[in-house]
Amino acid sequence: MRVVVGLGNPGGQYAQTRHNMGWLVVDEVARRCGAAWRKEKDAEVTEVRLGPAPGQKVLLVKPLTFMNASGKAVAPLVSFYKIQGTELLVVQDDLDSPFGLLKFRMGGRHGGQNGVRDIIRLLGHDAFPRLKVGISRPPPGWEVSDWVMSRWRPEEAQTLAELMRLGADAVEVWAASGLAEAQLKFNGTDLRPPPPPPTPEATPSPKPVSPEGEERQ
Template sequence: MFVIAGLGNPGLKYAGTRHNVGFGALDELAEAYRISVDTGKHRALIGKGVIEGQKVILVKPQTYMNLSGESIREVMEYYKLSVEELLVIYDDINLDVGQLRIREKGSAGGHNGMKNIIACLGSDHFPRIRVGVGAKPPRMDLADYVLGHFPSEELPSVREGIKHAAEAAAMIVKGEMAPAMNQFNAKKK
């Protein structure tokens, strides 16, 4: 079994914001594989299904971004899964809008949601897909930036990034980490 967690903040107020691209990628996966992510459990919305022959649990923590690890830890403990059976999809301000960076493990890179997941799980040895949301403008507050919406000219790029994140996630649960990295980590031209 594989847990795929998309990070974001709950509520309509945050829908479509930079911080919610993880939720967007999870929605894309859920639609493509006909998985309903509507069961409230473990302080998250979850859905069970099959992606590329692999049983999965799709998780949208409802704890708000900075406490995502609390919800994810509950899921992992309940299903008695190891950290290697977790895949996290989240936003990254250090990547151009829509660009992906896939890694097998690593630090939080300054992302508070990931810091909390690593702290709650006691490990950073789990795969992750970062979706670029672009760098914040100078003198703008980081929270205001990541909780803001994409301007219309960036929407095609972010939609493509979310779509590619979902495709990469399907490859990873199928055991194709290296091919996913080769295909999606390339810099956009």
């Protein structure tokens, strides 16, 4: 069995906020599989099979402990199911990646993501892969705490739907084929619109020349 944890906060008021990107991705995986969530200790969980038949058995997890205490939900499940570090994937929002970018990373520090921080603390190691989904740094004048709890803007809706779809695809590839294949296929995925082409510089008009052949000033 493998375990995929989508980080987020419980409650309808948080459902469409940037900090719940992990929940959005695992919800999309569960929706595709027609899976129903059930409560188990401090999390909602559901079992699915991903990849070619018969498929890899995967436990999807949404912690109900709020972001800063995610480890309280994850650590007991990892222990109960005897999950090794490489069999655990954490799907997280990532401030340091632009909105529209996703990438896999194996291990490493939490990078300021408090859910990952708490999972590392309670597992006692950081040797598990993450799927990092970009939400961008806050615009000028925004505090980080306000930005991650803010709702998606209407103009982001189309990109968000595509990002959720690709995130779910990435989870499926990781579960069926492993981290290296998932990194090869999805690292560098960038849904940001391309920048507009540079405006060609106007060619300066030649200066008029007097009948005597001298330029007029």
